[in-house]
Amino acid sequence: IIEMAHAVGAKVLIDGAQASSHLTIDVQYLNADFYALSAHKMYGPTGVGILYGKRSLLEKMPPYQGGGEMIKEVSFEGTTFNDIPYKFEAGTPNIADVVAFKASIDFINELGKENIASHEAELLSYATQQLKEIEGVKIIGEAQNKVSVVSFIVDGIHHFDLGMWMDAKGVAVRTGHHCTQPLMDRFCIEGTTRASFSVYNTKAEIDIFIAALKDIIKKLKP
Structure with a gap:
């Protein structure tokens, strides 16, 4: 380019x-x-x-x-x-x-960036696998080479509502267009919920994130 x-x-x-x-x-x-x-x-x-x-x-x-x-x-x-x-x-x-x-x-x-990348890739793989096992969750974007973020939507639950409930449970995620509204229009979706993982995150924290998500879906999904 x-x-x-x-x-x-x-x-x-x-x-x-x-x-x-x-x-x-x-x-x-x-x-x-x-x-x-x-x-x-x-x-x-x-x-x-x-x-x-x-x-x-x-x-x-x-x-x-x-x-x-x-x-x-x-x-x-x-x-x-x-x-x-x-x-x-x-x-x-x-x-x-x-x-x-x-x-x-x-x-x-x-x-070392190589060590950071290795740790983040492990967290991303761990979180992605668990998200795929939750009924009604669809991951948006699964490129082979990507940094440690995972965006997803949940059937029947608006991403803003999901984000507020996650916040109430002490889990920080981002919701919305993520500065890519034309891309959201391309996928015909209003927005996504995005979880980001960094060098200071752990698998135990991902377990908390997944448990909170499952509980919210159970309460909100029609």
Whole structure:
């Protein structure tokens, strides 16, 4: 896709937030023009992240904010902007959260992405198998290579209702379109319930999730 975009003169920006804590990212191999990711998807703080851009493009782009550090020289005759990345970092940065972000990156590197991926794949397989055994549950999306999320619908129960009942039982799931409403329209469904598993989750927690789901279905299903 990137090659096709470049072939017609388009620039490519990848939203890599979901991949950042699960996959090895090589921007040189991808040859993307820009790549964005968020700290809170990497066990870090909210409101901070990383935007990679090719130097040749960043040097051509004007700054979008004014403030300290983003200029080299200012006079009534003109302004000379600072070198990258400083010309895009006006004013006092979010220092505390950047320091915390560094700690989250260290955490991932110490565990190793391969170890994280192995653990998450095991949890995904365990949860998927148990969901398939529940009558009325349909899993949406079973690609062979996928990260540790499982989306599903339950016959006769709206996903919002299911999510609220799960929350009441202390189980956190997400419900709705998951930022993919056109995809939901393609599948002719209103939305799904999604369970996500990470490095800190366990099979025991999945057992709690499955038990809660079975109990809710028993109570709500017509």
